[in-house]
Amino acid sequence: MLSSTKAVAAGFLISGILSNAEAQYYKIDSKDAIKTTASTIAYDLMLLYEGNRTGQIPGILPGPPSENKGNYYWWQGGAMMGTYIDYWHLTGDTSYNDVVMQGILHQVGENKDFMPRNHTASLGNDDQGFWGMTAMLAAENRFPDPPEDKPQWLALAQAVWATQADPSRHDSYCNGGLRWQIPFSNAGYDYKNTIANGCFFNIGSRLARYTKNETYAKFAEETWDWIWNVGYIDHESWLVYDGGRVPFNCTDINKATFSYNAAILTQGAAFMYNYTDGEKKWGDRVDNLLDSLIKNFFRDGAAFEVPCEGTQGICTADMITFKGYVHRWLSVVAQIVPHTAEKILPVLQTSAQAAVNQCTGRETGRTCGFYWSGGKFVDPSVDKTTGAGEYMSALAAVSSLLIKDAKPPTTNLTGGTSKGSPNGGFAGGDNGQRPPKPITTADRAGAGIMTLMLAFGAVATFVWMSFMDR
């Protein structure tokens, strides 16, 4: 600010790029600089987490919006814990490990499968899946194991998988596939979408690699085949679409392309490639998805959320977190499908640079926004968020730059210590389809809320509706 005012006063024509470079707060040009930057962003993000304060609920960010408690749905707490598990793994900074362990363990739910009663109203397979992926990551990264009398990381991931593999979650509409929502009375129960199935595919492929149990691989492969056959992955462009509705046999495909859908499938396919010891089929899938993803989701070298980012203020608090997953998941792909590293790492480097270039906001001069490709800080309040998603994505982008020095995800045979339990304690029976309390339409919520709204109309309609909502 100051410098550009001076320059203008001095009669110089100053380019936007120059004034931004001068205002830049963060550096990521060395390992030390990356660590310092990541640790500062991790600190700032933690200020927005109230879960470890007296009287607050561990594990969640302020929310849910449907109850006017804050901007964040339940699943975002799980995604944030995963972001810190990666942060610790990549930087070695243990500062937040206790907070993270406490937060995850508080949210495991009554049956230790990430379906806590409190969050029934936003319980999608994807919401549950994000917590499951975080538990899986804790096992793979060798995050400190919980005390013995608490549920263990691997068992938690297996429990999520087992509830999702159970026949009670599957039916023959659209030839199979998981529905978006778990309780049948949640709005969105008639939508079968990519992210719900993508989470199940992703956890399954990782459990296959971690445990070498073929059952997981078999389900993962079936899920992939379903997603492919129903047409959610474009057979030409490899763009990944959002989903379709049961009354239409899932042929009314909502073609919005959210980056996390493409990234979750790419990472799942990468784990299958690694598990199968380099099967060509999986290698081709990784390569095709990756090429499409890199082509479509980066603008001017920066991660870009295609369906909403073109207009300021219309990406939801959910969508604002997707770039972070793209960075975290692709960096692991580079480890487990080694030939992809030379394609992935430079893209992530450039994008992370763009991310920190715009972390120049507010009094601290280092607040991060969401619009990486613009090169300028845009206040998170424009998107009606507190900034937790913006920080989460920036933290992911910066810490993932250390992937080359990080250990690849372990397995039971390569150092993993987490204790499993084949079904993680899940023994059939009530699998969450029956809500314990009546659900009102106002309760509808969750990791894919936008997918529901998009399913009912064009993007423009949705955009308009979200303006009207606030």
Ligand SMILES: *[C@@H]1O[C@H](CO)[C@@H](O)[C@H](O)[C@H]1NC(C)=O
């Ligand atoms: C919550 O965690 C943060 C980060 O570790 C820490 O600075 C803060 O003191 C904790 N608050 C409480 C009440 O424990």
Ligand SMILES: *[C@@H]1O[C@H](CO)[C@@H](O)[C@H](O)[C@H]1NC(C)=O
């Ligand atoms: C459920 O809500 C109660 C009451 O607010 C709270 O004490 C508890 O910690 C919550 N549990 C979870 C898992 O969020």
Ligand SMILES: *[C@@H]1O[C@H](CO)[C@@H](O)[C@H](O)[C@H]1NC(C)=O
């Ligand atoms: C529904 O779509 C699937 C392909 O996803 C197709 O195999 C099936 O025949 C269709 N069913 C009906 C009733 O049209």
Ligand SMILES: *[C@@H]1O[C@H](CO)[C@@H](O)[C@H](O)[C@H]1NC(C)=O
């Ligand atoms: C699987 O991943 C490991 C890293 O964990 C890597 O060393 C190995 O080469 C990968 N396997 C294949 C077939 O690429």
Ligand SMILES: *[C@@H]1O[C@H](CO)[C@@H](O)[C@H](O)[C@H]1NC(C)=O
């Ligand atoms: C890991 O593998 C060993 C040897 O096959 C087995 O005894 C152990 O139960 C496995 N651990 C888990 C967590 O599956």
Ligand SMILES: *[C@@H]1O[C@H](CO)[C@@H](O)[C@H](O)[C@H]1NC(C)=O
């Ligand atoms: C493999 O996983 C399936 C699904 O959880 C389980 O039923 C089976 O017992 C497991 N097999 C072994 C050998 O652990």
